[in-house]
Amino acid sequence: MKSLEDLKRLQQQVKAKTSLRHAAGTQVIVGMGTCGIAAGAREVMSAILNEIAKRNLEDVTVRQTGCIGMCEKEVLVDVVRVGQPRITYGRVTAENVPTIVAEHVVNGRIVEELVVAKIEE
Amino acid sequence: MEHIRAHVLICAGTGCISSGSKRVQAALEKQLAELGLDKEVKVVETGCHGFCEMGPLVIIYPEGVFYVRVQEEDVKDIVEQHLYKGRVVERLLYKEPMSMERIPKYSDIDFYKKQMRLVLANCGHIDPEILEEYIAVGGYQALGKALTDMTPETVIAEMKTSGLRGRGGGGFPSGMKWEFTAKAKGDKKYVVCNADEGDPGAFMDRSVLEGDPHRVIEGMAICGYAIGADEGYVYVRAEYPLAIKRLRIAIKQAEEMGLLGDGILGSSFNFHIKIKEGAGAFVCGEETALLASIEGRRGMPRPRPPFPAISGLWGKPTNINNVETFANVPQIISQGGEWYASIGTERSKGTKVFALTGRINHTGLAEVPMGITMREIIFDIGGGIQNGKKFKAVQIGGPSGGCLPEELLDLSVDYDSLIQAGAMMGSGGLVVMDETTCMVDVAKFFLTFTTSESCGKCTPCREGTKRMLEILERITKGEGRIDDIALLEEMAKNIKASSLCGLGQTAPNPVLSTLKYFRHEYEAHIHDKRCPAGACADLASYQVTEACKGCGLCKKACPVDAISGELKGLHVIDQDVCIRCGACLAKCPFKAIIKG
Ligand SMILES: Cc1cc2nc3c(=O)[nH]c(=O)nc-3n(C[C@H](O)[C@H](O)[C@H](O)COP(=O)(O)O)c2cc1C
Ligand code: SF4
Ligand code: SF4
Ligand code: SF4
Ligand code: FES
Ligand code: FES
Numbered sequence A: 001m002k003s004l005e006d007l008k009r010l011q012q013q014v015k016a017k018t019s020l021r022h023a024a025g026t027q028v029i030v031g032m033g034t035c036g037i038a039a040g041a042r043e044v045m046s047a048i049l050n051e052i053a054k055r056n057l058e059d060v061t062v063r064q065t066g067c068i069g070m071c072e073k074e075v076l077v078d079v080v081r082v083g084q085p086r087i088t089y090g091r092v093t094a095e096n097v098p099t100i101v102a103e104h105v106v107n108g109r110i111v112e113e114l115v116v117a118k119i120e121e
Numbered sequence B: 001m002e003h004i005r006a007h008v009l010i011c012a013g014t015g016c017i018s019s020g021s022k023r024v025q026a027a028l029e030k031q032l033a034e035l036g037l038d039k040e041v042k043v044v045e046t047g048c049h050g051f052c053e054m055g056p057l058v059i060i061y062p063e064g065v066f067y068v069r070v071q072e073e074d075v076k077d078i079v080e081q082h083l084y085k086g087r088v089v090e091r092l093l094y095k096e097p098m099s100m101e102r103i104p105k106y107s108d109i110d111f112y113k114k115q116m117r118l119v120l121a122n123c124g125h126i127d128p129e130i131l132e133e134y135i136a137v138g139g140y141q142a143l144g145k146a147l148t149d150m151t152p153e154t155v156i157a158e159m160k161t162s163g164l165r166g167r168g169g170g171g172f173p174s175g176m177k178w179e180f181t182a183k184a185k186g187d188k189k190y191v192v193c194n195a196d197e198g199d200p201g202a203f204m205d206r207s208v209l210e211g212d213p214h215r216v217i218e219g220m221a222i223c224g225y226a227i228g229a230d231e232g233y234v235y236v237r238a239e240y241p242l243a244i245k246r247l248r249i250a251i252k253q254a255e256e257m258g259l260l261g262d263g264i265l266g267s268s269f270n271f272h273i274k275i276k277e278g279a280g281a282f283v284c285g286e287e288t289a290l291l292a293s294i295e296g297r298r299g300m301p302r303p304r305p306p307f308p309a310i311s312g313l314w315g316k317p318t319n320i321n322n323v324e325t326f327a328n329v330p331q332i333i334s335q336g337g338e339w340y341a342s343i344g345t346e347r348s349k350g351t352k353v354f355a356l357t358g359r360i361n362h363t364g365l366a367e368v369p370m371g372i373t374m375r376e377i378i379f380d381i382g383g384g385i386q387n388g389k390k391f392k393a394v395q396i397g398g399p400s401g402g403c404l405p406e407e408l409l410d411l412s413v414d415y416d417s418l419i420q421a422g423a424m425m426g427s428g429g430l431v432v433m434d435e436t437t438c439m440v441d442v443a444k445f446f447l448t449f450t451t452s453e454s455c456g457k458c459t460p461c462r463e464g465t466k467r468m469l470e471i472l473e474r475i476t477k478g479e480g481r482i483d484d485i486a487l488l489e490e491m492a493k494n495i496k497a498s499s500l501c502g503l504g505q506t507a508p509n510p511v512l513s514t515l516k517y518f519r520h521e522y523e524a525h526i527h528d529k530r531c532p533a534g535a536c537a538d539l540a541s542y543q544v545t546e547a548c549k550g551c552g553l554c555k556k557a558c559p560v561d562a563i564s565g566e567l568k569g570l571h572v573i574d575q576d577v578c579i580r581c582g583a584c585l586a587k588c589p590f591k592a593i594i595k596g
Helices: A004-014 A034-038 A041-055 A094-106 B014-018 B021-034 B072-085 B131-136 B141-149 B152-162 B174-183 B204-211 B213-227 B241-256 B287-294 B323-335 B337-341 B374-381 B415-420 B439-453 B459-476 B484-498 B502-506 B509-527 B553-557 B583-587
Strands: A026-031 A060-065 A077-080 A086-089 A115-119 B006-011 B041-046 B058-061 B065-067 B190-195 B231-237 B272-278 B318-322 B351-358 B364-369 B391-396 B402-405 B429-434 B542-544 B593-595
Touching (some): A004 B141, A026 A041, A041 A094, A077 A094, B006 B021, B006 B072, B014 B021, B021 B041, B021 B072, B058 B072, B065 B072, B131 B213, B131 B241, B141 B213, B152 B174, B152 B213, B152 B323, B152 B337, B174 B213, B174 B318, B190 B204, B190 B287, B190 B323, B204 B213, B204 B323, B204 B351, B213 B231, B213 B318, B213 B323, B231 B287, B241 B272, B272 B287, B287 B318, B318 B323, B323 B337, B351 B374, B374 B391, B391 B439, B391 B509, B402 B439, B402 B509, B459 B484, B459 B502, B484 B509, B553 B583, B583 B593
Parallel strands (some): A026 A060, B006 B041, B190 B231
Antiparallel strands (some): A026 A077, A077 A086, A086 A115, B006 B058, B058 B065, B351 B364, B542 B593
């Protein structure tokens, strides 16, 4: 490295390596209860991870949660953007994932036809 | 392309490795691969979190869930339940000793709540063997800032504004020391990092070197720039192999990245760091002895002045600081001296790392702001005294420190209050003692240490500490004489006044402070031939109390037939026959036998 500028640039590049440990950003939460997994939550989760990787989104964390009592609507995926209500999508399939990520995660536009709940936090 | 959704941090500090963290890590990596989760979950080896007693520690992000005492067989649940299904494995969570509540989040645990982790900010959170992890959290920015935007004078001014005082024991203002060395005449100057850490029970320097070695390197390089040195030495004791290994890796990586070596970050500043392994004699931590040892001579102190700042390594001006002192430097430079000075007390700024040991619930490393009370450290962070026993004393400052009683628990922890109370900050060892500890015995323990570590160069230290130790031994055996206390006090005064180095000058402190606050215990030993804590084996006596039901079990257990009594009648111990083995006390089902 030849200057402080180089160092700062490198920091920006590698920041994501530890950012998970400092949280913030948008959260995508996949329901991984027993019937969630049976309904294909694992495939949906993989699709989400792929989509995020493809778009190189840095400030997004993907988490799982257990049964929240809407088992018949599985697979359930929640998206929480900082300062906005928590949106729960239901009957999500791997095919829906690119839409949810592109519209909601990236652009902040809720995909109304898949929404099953809105929770103000 | 992959997206990592979870980080699993496994502590790879000395404490956790010895409780099995490497095996846990291997099992974890294997199971992640089997479930195909290895592409989305990253395993990170970290340095010590300070909670070693609860190790091996595993922390999972983004949730920040904290698992303690994790063994190989627990890995299956962590992977299948937590990492696959997102369910916290309750039984592995930490249990608060007072409320018995299970606490999932790292940041909610009492042990961490009252701490202020600045020096230890990265310890346990980054992989110390990967430079990029340090850079990601802002590493080497302070060095870059110093080299690009600051002159050596402004760096020193910032250090002076910060009010940082040396963390190696004496508490000398670091900015002033840097300034002396900067102003000293010399074509060649050195920076030396003291990582000898000789105090029994202390391990804060080791943890910083193991958990965040780049921070120390960065601090040393900034110092080199400020004082005009192009070479630095880290003097580490050879008993710290992991610290040495990580330091080596870190130096190499920094050199490869152009953060150490010639023309750092495109400037004209050159700085090289070498490691010198010490044999681990306590006196080698004394600065002049340490310098002699680096030069390849026997590690013995020499009179000062001249101070190392004027004539140090090979006669050249040398700035020597402790590991923790250097570790404070990067954040002072990046956040400013004013910011640093806003933490702590009027005359003791910033934070201090303490190694908590002894009879408390949470032994470990704790970093606290200066000015916190001893009570907060011991009861809030340390979780109180083990087994519900009563607090008796806290020994602070290592072998040169002192013991403080219950009445002083609300004392502010800073350099000056501690000295005033007859103890000292020292390097930050904190040993908590309960009611079963005998204070004469404690003084004896520390004096035994200093006596055997005395280098022997000057008579008061070499002979005097031995004589004092003999007196203490006599007292604990019940052979103390009426004038022993006066004799101890007089010798202590003379040794302090006439010893050449800090070892002899402070060796009598544990005796003086126990005499100051626990004189009655000395008197009980000398006059009544009694050890109030029941700790001195030669003075203990066993008595049967009214609670005796006459079961006769003790009589059977006694190897010398010292106990007599009828079945169902009160038993008695013949003190002249009793050899004080304690067998009867252990046997009595009704707790009718007491030791006193
Ligand atoms: C007997 C003796 C042992 C010492 N051991 C250490 C030690 O292990 N580590 C340390 O940093 N300083 C130790 N010191 C203090 C050093 O001599 C020196 O004051 C210190 O390293 C300076 O660094 P600081 O200004 O950053 O505190 C010891 C002093 C004496 C008298
Ligand atoms: S005071 Fe003790 S350790 Fe120090 S030089 Fe004298 S004999 Fe050696
Ligand atoms: S302490 Fe030992 S020797 Fe003394 S009475 Fe008890 S069992 Fe016997
Ligand atoms: S064992 Fe205890 S209760 Fe039984 S005789 Fe001895 S002192 Fe009494
Ligand atoms: S298992 Fe998914 S909501 Fe119940
Ligand atoms: S070594 Fe793991 S917490 Fe200290």
